[in-house]
Structures are given as C-alpha cells and as structure tokens.
Amino acid sequence: MSERPLPGAGPPEKRLPVTMERIRSGATPARRVAGRLLKPPPSPFPYTSPTWPDSVPRPPAPRELGVDYDTDWARRYPARVARLLLTELVAKPMVAVLADPHVAGEDRIAHLDGPVVFAANHASHIDTPLLLSVLPEPWRHRTVVAGAADYFFDTKLKAAVLALSINAIPIERRRVSRTSANRAAALLQEGWSLLIFPEGGRSPDGWGQSHQPGAAWLAARTGRAIVPVHVEGTRSILPRHSGRIRPGTTHVTFGRPLQPSSGDNPRDLAAKLEAAVSALADEHDTDWWTARQRAARGTSPGLTGPSGAGTWRRTWALGAPTRRSASTRRWPKP
C-alpha cells in the first residue's frame, strides 16, 4: 500500500453549503445535539414494502392463492408425518369427544383397491375432520380434500394451515376450472384418494343441495370408483354461521361404490351419486331394506327437502321425526 498524504496536503477544501447532513455530522456537541433533534424519521423502506411509482403500471397480482395455490409441499414426507400426528393425536380424539361418530357400511368398500373418490353430503365444517378420522385404512392418510378455492385458499395462512392439517387442495366451485380439475385428476392417478363434497358448500338450511358434476366428472375421467358417503348429525354440532360447538352424535354411512364405465356421462353419474347418497340418508332414517325398496322404486326422500315450500315449511319438515331419531331435536337452534 502507498502511504497516505500528510494532513492538510492538497488544495483547500471547497466550502460546502449547509445541509442537514452537514449539521448532523458537525463536530461540536451543540451541532450534534441540533443534528439529533433535526434528524428526520428514517425512511421506512427497506424495513417496509416499497412504494410503487405512480408512473409504473401495476402488473396483475401474481396468482399464488385460490385455485393457483401450490399444495405440493403438503404431500412431501415431513408434512405427511406432521399431518399423521395431527390426525391421530389431535383430530381423532377431538372428533371422538365432540361428534361421537357411529360408522356403518365399511364392509361395502373393504374390497376396493387403490385411490377412490369419496363423495359426501355437507352440512358443517366438522364433516371433514370427522370423515378423515373415520376413513378406513389405507385411505385415511392417503386422501386429499377438495376445498373451495375462493373460501379456504384466499389467504396464505389459511391455505397453508388447511393444506398441512387436512391435505386440502383448491377446487373451483363456481365455474369449471381446468387447473383444479387437472390437479385433482393427476393426484388420483398418482395414488391419492379424494374427499369431495359435491354439493359445493355447506347446507344453508339443513337440507342438502343439488350435486355439482365435478366429483362424477373426476371419477369418469380417471376411471376410479366413487364412494357415496352420508353424514348425519354434524349440523347440530357446528351449524353454518355459528361459532359455537355443541357436542353431539354423528353417523357416517359408506355406500356401495359406483364404478364408472367408459361410456358413462358425468351428468348421469352425478345423478346416480346423488340418488345413492339419498338412499344412504334414507337407510339411516329407516332401515336398509326399506331404503333399498324405495331406491328401487325411485321414491327415496330427496336430500334437498320439499321443493316449492316456504322457508318455514322446509325448516318444519327438517324437524319431522324419524324412526331412529324420533327424540332427536332437529329444529335449528338460534
């Protein structure tokens, strides 16, 4: 290294104008104090997000949420192990305490091999943990749950929590989405089963809703069996628009799998599925033989309740006594 010049060497320093910086860097204590007092607040950037210049048009926000949320990470082994522990150590005991599940019809799916589509009616947020905790092996820890992209994947935190805890994948429920349909189909092909609620959302009044064709379409496309599932009792535990949980008893009935054939129209398959779930509801309310007879005659009580009736009559009909649960209060609680 060369030596530094002696102090004072070189031409005289140019007199600089007085600025805030010069005041702040002043040598005297008085100047330093003045500088501190005059010091403007620090620029928040880079400690906060940068401002966007007015002259630069904003690009469309990157699509990382909703149907574009990437859930691949939730199917890697660390997340799977975490989910297994959550399901077995947290969800299952909680469901046992809160929902007291009674499961029927497992023998109908015992012979199945490989991934399937579980299609259930939907009345409450409890439905998903309930079903995940009662799904028989080998499906319990190898199932993805179709979640509404607009509802469950609208924030990063919510999406991450659901992807990790229940292995949710985003599904577009308002319109046909190639992205979500392809993703679900690919997962079925990769060996993951799918739990889907074909009604597209929780029941608003306790009665079921018409099925969307998505579940049937996926089964028809992938050739996988579709298992109708009926869930009863969850609405009284956690109804829609309620934050209170009231422990109760639930019943889960697995139906006979519907195996799509190559010529099946997804709409026809969806109708068969809806009829199968209705028959399962009837089976729960009456008995298997009665339900089968009504199903054969095409007179199973519909899931959607009396059509054309006023609001109060639908609610009244919801509370009609059944053979098995005559004492069960059906009237929605406020």
Next chain:
Amino acid sequence: MPRPGFVLEVDRSTPPILTWHGEGFRLERLPPERSRVIYAPEPVAALDDPDQAIQDALLAPLGDSPPLPDLLRAGMRLTIAFDDISLPLPPMQRPDNRQRVIEAVLEMAASAGVDDVVLICALALHRRMTEAELRHAIGDRVYDSFAPHGLLLQHDAEDPDGLVHLGQTDKGEDVEINKRAAESDLIVYVNINLVAMDGGHKSVATGLASYRSLRHHHNVKTMRHSRSFMDQHNSELHTSNWRMGRLIAASGVKVFQIETTLNNDAFPKPMAFLQKREWEWSGRDRAAYIATTKGLGRTPPKLARSIFQSIKAPHAMTGVFAGEVEAVHAATTDAVYAQQLVSVEGQTDVAVFGLPHICPYNVNSIMNPILVMCMGLGYLFNLYRGKPIVRQGGVAILSHPTPWAFHPVHHPSYIDFFEEVLSETTDPIEIEKTYEERFATDEWYRHLYRTSHAYHGVHPFYMWYWGAHALEHLGDVIIVGGEPAAVRRLGFSPASTLTDALEMASDTVGRHPTISHFHCPPIMLADVS
C-alpha cells in the same frame, strides 16, 4: 420473456434507489419530477445446450470461413488464444465459456492429429493470470494437459524475441503481435463478449499486441474520438483495431474467431435484489439488503473486498458465433445489443453512477483511485450509443469509497502515477506528452510485468486516457463517499452524501438540474436519442 430496459421517471411515490458504493450499496432518494432511473433489461434466456451450440458454430461458421475441422490437419501449428482475467465481470461460475469452447476446439484438433498446439492468454498489457485464475477460465483438464509442458503461455508484450512486426497500416500504425501466434498456421481466438467493444479484430490486434502497437490507439486522441467505445460506427478505437486486424489478415495470419455472448445475470440468488427494480423487492429481497448492508457495516474493508471478489456470476451463454472475424463480430454485436440496449430519451444535466466493487482491472485486487476514475468515466460514462446520458458541460456524480489504496503487486506503476503524475497534473494531454514514455519504458515495471503479476508500467496512463472523453465532456466530477484526499488528487470534488453532491453540482449546472441515475450493474447500454 425477459423485460426490456426501462427508464423510470422519479416522482414522490418512487422508493429510494439502490446505488452501488464499492463493496456495498446505499438506498438514495432522488429529487422527484426531475430525475430518472435507467434500468437494465432482464437477463435474456440462456442457450439450452451450450456445448451443442458450440459444435454447431464450429461446424457451420460465419463469413467465408470453412468449418473448423477443415482447417485442422496433422503437422500444422495451431495457436489457441483466449481472453484474460478482465472478462467477464464478475467472473462467471464454472464452467467458463472459454473452457467449453477450448475443449471443443481441442477435441477437433485431436481428431485431426494436430500435435503442435499452444494456448496463449491474450493479456496485452494486463497482468499475468495466476494458476487458479487460469484453471477457472480454461478448466482443469486443459490446464493440466498444457501447462506442465510449457504449452500454456501468457502473452508477453515486452519479449523482444516473442514479437513480430507485421508492418504499418495506411495511417502509420505499427502492427506488432505475438510471434508464435503470427507464425502459426491457424490462430483460434476464443472470446467472451461482455460489451460491444470486446471482440472482433480487437481480440488479436490488441490482446496479442505489444506496447509499440497498442500506443497507436490507446492514446488521448483516439479515446476522445471514440463516442463511444461501444458504438463501433463512432469509435476511433474500433476503427484503428479494424485497420490493424485487416493488416494482420493481409499478412497471411489466419484467424478463426470464436465469440461467445453472455446474459447480464450478474449476481447469485442471495443477491438477486441487486438486479431488481426497487418497488418489486420482495420481503426476502429487503431482508437480504438489510442483512448485507448491516453486515458490511461491521466488516473490515479488506474482508469485505475478499467477500465481494469471491462472487461468481451465474452468467449464462446466450450465443456462440465462429468463423471469419468481421462476420462473427457483427453477429456477436447484435446479440450483445439485444441484451443490453435501453432506449433513453435525451440528456440530463447530471448523471449519477454508483460504482461497483469490480472493474476489468481489479479482479482479485483493489479498486484504486485511478481505477475508480476509469470505471466511472471510462466505462460507465461510455456505456452509451448516440449521445452520453449527461449533456456537454454537465456533472457526473460517482459513488465509491475511493480508498487511497493500491495493490502493490498488481498495480506498482499506478502508485507512482498517482503520487508523481497526478500530483502535478490531471490533464490527459499533458500526462501523455510528459510522462508516458518514461513509465512505459521503465525497466523495473517491465520486469514486474514480465515476471510477476503486475500491469504494465504504462497501464495507469491508459486508464486515465480511457476517461479522457468524459473529462473533456463534463463540467465537473463529484465523488460521493470517497476519501477526500484521494478524490482531490484525481482532480474531482469530494462530497459526503448524494444530497451534498447535487447541491455542489448546482454550481455548475444551475439550480434544479435534471438527473439520470444509471442503475448499473447489471451492464446495459443507453441508446440515447
């Protein structure tokens, strides 16, 4: 699809702009409504299969050259020359373009039964490369095959027995180049074209030339008439090299030119924020910036320098062109322009250049004050086509710590130039007339250049001339954050902050000047209309 370059008109909503400051950077607010920031285009896509592209280029050359295999035969003398440590910047991650190309050429030479092969690093008057640097550039396979047998040479521009005078151009320019290369049956020149100035006839006419030859275009007159170096149609430096190159060809020296281009992906992922527009910084970018600047604030300068010098750029090859020199260089220049050109409308009163830690002459070394001047006024100022981004009589504001520090091995003559010459005058003409020859012919500098790792004795002069066009064009030069004594020795004005510098600039260009901030690196070329 990479986005093209961009000129941001600064308004009150504009966030502070990243400004390089040697081994560090700052966020600077620019005056709204009269400032603009020039951003480089995003890195263009890399070649999918560079090795296949090299094969294709060698087998289907440009111009009137036959394919390389047709030029190779048993018993011939083959010289492979390649660019030195000054390219690319920062040095690229392995494998370097030179390694890929040289290995491909050697495969063909081996197939043709060529035994007499010598590799020459085309240093011109630069320092000799170390073994580690050579290994990085050409790869271990090539190094281990040639260096132990004395077949990997570094050009010696002062070896009286190793040079040959081929004649004079019609302008009286001596053309003297490496004897081994000149007497070979074929020179294969392997180049990396980082900026438009590189490559073409300059590769051989400068890279393998002697001081006697170089002084004809590395002088104040040529530099002042090169507007800019990057625009070959308006560059006297280019014209002179082309005259020499054509004389070399006319002398019977056969050159097969291989030029490669890179994208401007200059920094690895953890430092990706350096290439982004500030308003697009993510949380990770901001965290990286804060961590880097806070860390550097507590890091001794020497360690910070080592850290920055260890950065290896993820540059990727975007093109490879081979064949006849001029046809190749035309294609290369188009590829470089496609990556680097940014349309800029008009000039401003002031230009702000944040100087990074590296320039072509301080790789693994120190950016001394002379190189600060060369980088700011020689390189960044000249990264234009058409007109400089700052008007005649305007002010250039450079941001760099400008330490009074020199690498004693690499830059011995710089120390004396700084102490003896710049203390007397900073006028390039006066310096050239009074001092150049003494430094250029100094036996000690010559000895260090030939046997150590020192730049040639005349090299600091060339660095000063490199900025001669800017010195003539500008009304004032201010260095922000520089060591005041070193800055004054350069003949410039020191300022502690950019705000101060802008206030000082108003003495020259008036109140409320218009300002261009040249957001470089990554490298770009302002196409000023």
